[in-house]
């Protein structure tokens with residue numbers, strides 16, 4: 164079973180409180196989302212494998228560690244996931260970025276893929292799916308489906324605020340993936356918004372209504 168971890172570093176909690184406030188403007192919201200994503204990336208990448216490499220310092224030869232293994236792909240779920248990409252790239256600048264777009268069918272309430280653009284060779288890459296809100300889990304489940312269908316074997320899901328309903332749905336559908344969130348909130352309301360949450364993450368990031 165993959166793990167579910169709440170990354171509640173004090174800096175993360177502080178910045179999350181700032182963006183939960185309904186009076187937080189677009190500019191500060193966008194900046195804090197990126198900063199939280201950057202702080203989270205530090206923990207999410209904690210299990211990255213290392214390998215030995217021989218180098219020469221000004222004092223002589225030595226064997227040291229460097230990152231080995233799978234190369235990271237950040238996969239924002241459009242559109243709110245875009246708000247987390249730059250923050251993670253600050254820490255992992257060589258990462259590639261794949262995009263996945265979905266819409267919800269108004270009648271069935273089921274999500275559908277409308278855009279998927281990924282680098283090649285997903286089998287050998289470490290995928291970080293990012294979306295600020297894990298609400299019902301519908302989009303997250305579909306994003307993981309889309310990546311697995313294209314060969315991905317190592318997938319982590321990273322969000323800022325999770326609802327218990329979404330965590331359960333995603334873990335039930337994909338027990339093998341690790342889920343990281345900055346907070347686990349109370350519940351979903353009838354409109355499937357997370358309570359207390361922070362409202363519509365996409366609208367708040369991009370200043371739309």
Ligand code: URA
Pocket residue numbers: 243296298355356357358360361362363364365
């Ligand atoms: N998506 C959002 O942007 N906010 C929520 O509370 C739930 C889903």
